[in-house]
Amino acid sequence: MASKPKRAAIGEMWINCQVCRGDLFRDREVKLNSSGMEFMNLAWANESATGLICWQCGYVHLFVNSELRLYRADK
Template identity: 65%
Template structure:
């Protein structure tokens, strides 16, 4: 299983919208668009950060580049 992280935007800590958990698994996500795929320019699409709640599994997507990830000790 992936290492748990906590996340923040500035001084605000991110919690799960469903269960209020504060630990997540993180993965990058490519936000593909049909037009760029058709022209073989998928590499130019924007990326997002996917945070999957460790407690309930709800998936959160963030495009904000100010999102900071913090390792959970232990």
């Protein structure tokens, strides 16, 4: 099932797509794998980021900022 569109902000600043300037996204967790951790079979311990995938053009934005907030969008 596809996720519902969301808007995102960091503090008072709303996020827009860097490519198409859209403001609707779907989100997913993204592992920031490093080759060293992969080599030692410790990929599970790599840091994660929030991936915001533009609803309009599909460009993926990555955020590790803990202040990122997601809000339901009424599309």
